[in-house]
Amino acid sequence: MADERILVVDDEDLNREIICSVLCQAGCECHWVNSGTEALAVLRSDGGYSVVLSKVIMEGMDGLTLLSQIRKTHPDLSRFSPLNRISSLAFRKASI
Helix, strand or coil: CCCCEEEEECCCHHHHHHHHHHHHHCCCEEEEECCHHHHHHHHHHCCCCCEEEEECCCCCCCHHHHHHHHHHHCHHHHCCCCEEEECCCCCCCCCC
């Protein structure tokens, strides 16, 4: 996994910070964006990523739509299935 160039797509600051910190400690080069739209723009201008790690549920373009768009516009990236999805769900304790 070292020396991989990874694009992290997540609309939550804390998630991005934790994910990129772990990836950097593992020797990866990590870049992040806030949305699927931003991810597509980055991939259009710089397609040198080996992995795209995207949150599933986001405002605007969700992670599954992003995955579909990447497969259409970057078949070289999606050929090896380096497209990964993450999901963060918050659970609240029910008030009694």
